[in-house]
Amino acid sequence: xxxxxxxxxxxxxxxxxxxxxxxxxxxxxxxxxxxxxxxxxxxxxxxxxxxxxxxxxxxxxxxxxxxxxxxxxxxxxxxxxxxxxxxxxxxxxxxxxxxxxxxxxxxxxxxxxxxxxxxxxxxxxxxxxxxxxxxxxxxxxxxxxxxxxxxxxxxxxxxxxxxxxxxxxxxxxxxxxxxxxxxxxxxxxxxxxxxxxxxxxxxxxxxxxxxxxxxxxxxxxxxxxxxxxxxxxxxxxxxxxxxxxxxxxxxxxxxxxxxxxxxxxxxxxxxxxxxxxxxxxxxxxxxxxxxxxxxxxxxxxxxxxxxxxxxxxxxxxxxxxxxxxxxxxxxxxxxxxxxxxxxxxxxxxxxxxxxxxxxxxxxxxxxxxxx
Amino acid sequence: xxxxxxxxxxxxxxxxxxxxxxxxxxxxxxxxxxxxxxxxxxxxxxxxxxxxxxxxxxxxxxxxxxxxxxxxxxxxxxxxxxxxxxxxxxxxxxxxxxxxxxxxxxxxxxxxxxxxxxxxxxxxxxxxxxxxxxxxxxxxxxxxxxxxxxxxxxxxxxxxxxxxxxxxxxxxxxxxxxxxxxxxxxxxxxxxxxxxxxxxxxxxxxxxxxxxxxxxxxxxxxxxxxxxxxxxxxxxxxxxxxxxxxxxxxxxxxxxxxxxxxxxxxxxxxxxxxxxxxxxxxxxxxxxxxxxxxxxxxxxxxxxxxxxxxxxxxxxxxxxxxxxxxxxxxxxxxxxxxxxxxxxxxxxxxxxxxxxxxxxxxxxxxxxxxxxxxxxxxxxxxxxxxxxxxxxxxxxxxxxxxxxxxxxxxxxxxxxxxxxxxxxxxxxxxxxxxxxxxxxxxxxxxxxxxxxxxxxxxxxxxxxxxxxxxxxxxx
Numbered sequence: 001x002x003x004x005x006x007x008x009x010x011x012x013x014x015x016x017x018x019x020x021x022x023x024x025x026x027x028x029x030x031x032x033x034x035x036x037x038x039x040x041x042x043x044x045x046x047x048x049x050x051x052x053x054x055x056x057x058x059x060x061x062x063x064x065x066x067x068x069x070x071x072x073x074x075x076x077x078x079x080x081x082x083x084x085x086x087x088x089x090x091x092x093x094x095x096x097x098x099x100x101x102x103x104x105x106x107x108x109x110x111x112x113x114x115x116x117x118x119x120x121x122x123x124x125x126x127x128x129x130x131x132x133x134x135x136x137x138x139x140x141x142x143x144x145x146x147x148x149x150x151x152x153x154x155x156x157x158x159x160x161x162x163x164x165x166x167x168x169x170x171x172x173x174x175x176x177x178x179x180x181x182x183x184x185x186x187x188x189x190x191x192x193x194x195x196x197x198x199x200x201x202x203x204x205x206x207x208x209x210x211x212x213x214x215x216x217x218x219x220x221x222x223x224x225x226x227x228x229x230x231x232x233x234x235x236x237x238x239x240x241x242x243x244x245x246x247x248x249x250x251x252x253x254x255x256x257x258x259x260x261x262x263x264x265x266x267x268x269x270x271x272x273x274x275x276x277x278x279x280x281x282x283x284x285x286x287x288x289x290x291x292x293x294x295x296x297x298x299x300x301x302x303x304x305x306x307x308x309x310x311x312x313x314x315x316x317x318x319x320x321x322x323x324x325x326x327x328x329x330x331x332x333x334x335x336x337x338x339x340x341x342x343x344x345x346x347x348x349x350x351x352x353x354x355x356x357x358x359x360x361x362x363x364x365x366x367x368x369x370x371x
Numbered sequence: 372x373x374x375x376x377x378x379x380x381x382x383x384x385x386x387x388x389x390x391x392x393x394x395x396x397x398x399x400x401x402x403x404x405x406x407x408x409x410x411x412x413x414x415x416x417x418x419x420x421x422x423x424x425x426x427x428x429x430x431x432x433x434x435x436x437x438x439x440x441x442x443x444x445x446x447x448x449x450x451x452x453x454x455x456x457x458x459x460x461x462x463x464x465x466x467x468x469x470x471x472x473x474x475x476x477x478x479x480x481x482x483x484x485x486x487x488x489x490x491x492x493x494x495x496x497x498x499x500x501x502x503x504x505x506x507x508x509x510x511x512x513x514x515x516x517x518x519x520x521x522x523x524x525x526x527x528x529x530x531x532x533x534x535x536x537x538x539x540x541x542x543x544x545x546x547x548x549x550x551x552x553x554x555x556x557x558x559x560x561x562x563x564x565x566x567x568x569x570x571x572x573x574x575x576x577x578x579x580x581x582x583x584x585x586x587x588x589x590x591x592x593x594x595x596x597x598x599x600x601x602x603x604x605x606x607x608x609x610x611x612x613x614x615x616x617x618x619x620x621x622x623x624x625x626x627x628x629x630x631x632x633x634x635x636x637x638x639x640x641x642x643x644x645x646x647x648x649x650x651x652x653x654x655x656x657x658x659x660x661x662x663x664x665x666x667x668x669x670x671x672x673x674x675x676x677x678x679x680x681x682x683x684x685x686x687x688x689x690x691x692x693x694x695x696x697x698x699x700x701x702x703x704x705x706x707x708x709x710x711x712x713x714x715x716x717x718x719x720x721x722x723x724x725x726x727x728x729x730x731x732x733x734x735x736x737x738x739x740x741x742x743x744x745x746x747x748x749x750x751x752x753x754x755x756x757x758x759x760x761x762x763x764x765x766x767x768x769x770x771x772x773x774x775x776x777x778x779x780x781x782x783x784x785x786x787x788x789x790x791x792x793x794x795x796x797x798x799x800x801x802x803x804x805x806x807x808x809x810x811x812x813x814x815x816x817x818x819x820x821x822x823x824x825x826x827x828x829x830x831x832x833x834x835x836x837x838x839x840x841x842x843x844x845x846x
Contacts (some may be wrong), residue, residue: 035427056400059398
């Protein structure tokens with residue numbers, strides 16, 4: 001549990017009565033059910049505390065897995081209650097009691113066996129990114145599960161940029177899932193095992209900088225590995241790809257030879273926007289590489305809505321996940337943009353499944369196009 | 372209800388809204404066990420079993436609402452229209468079980484008419500979401516209630532809500548152009564396409580303020596306003612509440628058009644303005660603001676400042692007012708809002724200017740002297756001003772209420788009842804903008820007097836099986 005018991009009880013008490021974050025809970029926006037609001041979930045937890053419900057009661061497990069855990073309710077909340085951790089704690093209890101949906105243990109099995117939760121056999125990171133321009137790596141790169149499987153475009157683009165800029169890179173001997181999904185699903189055992197596995201790999205790299213393409217892996221490595229007992233090696237500096245590229249831009253190392261002439265809007269990945277506050281760097285990159293500044297969506301920045309990819313929902317409730325993606329794409333279309341940019345292959349995988357009339361691209365891909 | 376009947380009704384409801392639109396799970400129903408009312412919250416807080424619906428039903432269209440009501444009529448089971456769940460008077464508690472008709476799937480924004488400045492949407496659309504959509508077009512609904520993040524368009528009207536800028540933009544009910552609703556027996560009715568006419572009685576009022584007892588609001592057309600060119604605020608500090616009230620009265624009766632006048636009595640200046648906004652003042656603090664065209668706003672603000680200063684109002688500058696506006700919702704988030712275990716209630720009323728001070732004094736005395744043994748405290752602010760009078764948004768607080776839930780609720784009822792009787796005696800009303808719900812229903816006969824049987828007859832005629840939100844509004 002990442003909340004102390006007093007913190008957990010305080011959060012339950014604050015959320016069980018409060019409906020103020022209704023508009024930002026995307027799951028509730030899709031289903032319309034009170035049970036899918038933060039208040040509904042906290043009310044259920046209070047019912048469990050008081051013995052008015054039991055963990056085995058009909059619907060209890062569903063309620064806790066029907067949540068995106070995208071950090072938006074907490075960001076919206078003036079009281080800053082850590083709603084997500086409260087729910088992850090409930091999921092952990094359900095996992096321990098054997099009451100979690102079957103897919104949670106199926107995901108653990110897939111991660112153990114093939115290294116990603118999707119069950120897609122991988123061809124390996126080296127095959128995706130190709131050769132480093134130098135045998136002396138300045139950076140190591142970590143792609144994340146989505147870029148290793150269904151959405152490799154950003155990974156390929158990043159490698160291409162590095163080759164063009166003659167920045168030597170290396171990859172992990174055996175990159176595996178970051179464990180972020182397992183953590184969000186309440187499967188702390190798998191999350192801790194994955195953290196250890198990756199840290200063991202990170203200890204073997206020569207570079208002192210790690211550039212992470214996946215927003216969730218970035219959050220997991222920088223803010224959760226230590227809490228799962230496996231802090232990343234001392235002396236290693238970890239960057240998200242957008243931060244890294246933005247720094248290259250500031251140093252004058254990244255120069256754009258042509259400007260993107262299609263109007264762009266930017267979708268903030270939850271993990272970057274709310275947990276680590278990487279908000280400016282992607283926008284600076286876009287401002288530099290686009291002819292006109294990116295158009296903001298209605299819900300943007302710290303209050304950007306989820307792409308539908310958080311909280312394990314694509315695995316537990318794929319239909320709801322897809323409806324959430326559609327909501328986000330509809331918002332993007334309202335801006336009249338022709339490109340929906342993001343900074344996380346997971347988000348891009350989600351959005352591109354439903355995007356019509358708008359192209360979904362990672363910022364890294366746009367940078368590669370422009371240099 | 373027998374298990375067999377329960378299953379029969381469930382199947383019929385699923386036929387209308389689909390399996391996905393009916394939730395009978397223990398946990399799914401439990402989430403509707405309390406609304407934002409103190410009594411329902413305290414009841415669950417103390418581990419008492421809350422009143423639960425038998426079914427949660429989520430329709431996606433007016434036709435589906437109609438069919439659900441026909442089923443409910445056939446089996447004579449209660450229907451409680453529900454959406455944001457932000458009501459503070461127990462208006463959506465399933466006191467007799469039945470169907471919790473959650474309208475949050477009725478959320479389509481149907482049309483923004485940029486020529487006439489109207490917006491038409493389904494009743495379950497969330498207030499904040501609707502407002503943001505209007506803002507994209509350079510418009511505003513002009514309705515900014517404290518519950519705006521959670522309440523829905525239908526709820527605004529069912530409970531006759533007010534927004535923080537109602538002094539200019541009017542209460543929610545004043546912004547309605549037209550409406551569609553479903554009568555208890557399932558007939559779908561539409562009001563006239565415009566709100567002002569000479570075409571007989573106004574059917575809008577079947578639904579406005581009916582709190583789900585006379586039918587279900589399903590679609591609404593509201594007025595919109597252009598986003599103002601500017602919105603300016605100014606803070607004033609008065610030595611006494613009376614001076615502040617007189618300043619407000621003068622502003623309104625000289626027919627200036629502030630969008631907000633928010634006057635705090637000295638105790639609420641300390642409790643809310645100091646503690647939540649961090650503005651270190653003592654006395655009667657007033658935020659006043661105007662919005663619209665720059666030149667007009669500047670002129671009106673100048674006239675307002677003149678009035679305030681003539682009554683001893685110390686100019687606090689723009690900052691306090693701007694801070695209040697920027698953080699106006701903060702008061703309603705935990706831990707900044709009144710919260711359990713404290714016992715509290717909001718007893719807002721409204722009256723004409725000539726009666727407002729006696730009304731305030733009578734309620735204050737009733738609570739602080741009448742319930743002295745319980746350490747009851749009283750705060751008030753005046754935040755919705757009319758050409759003829761003002762509302763009083765007052766609350767009572769008991770820091771350490773009895774532990775036993777029955778005793779606590781009994782005390783809550785006693786305090787509130789005493790305050791309402793004091794308000795009625797001084798020319799006030801039972802409620803101004805939170806509605807009646809279950810909590811205040813018993814005062815309706817007293818409030819309406821000889822008109823009460825008329826309302827009861829109307830209810831009987833429209834809802835012969837008394838299925839619509841029974842136990843609310845005294846019906």
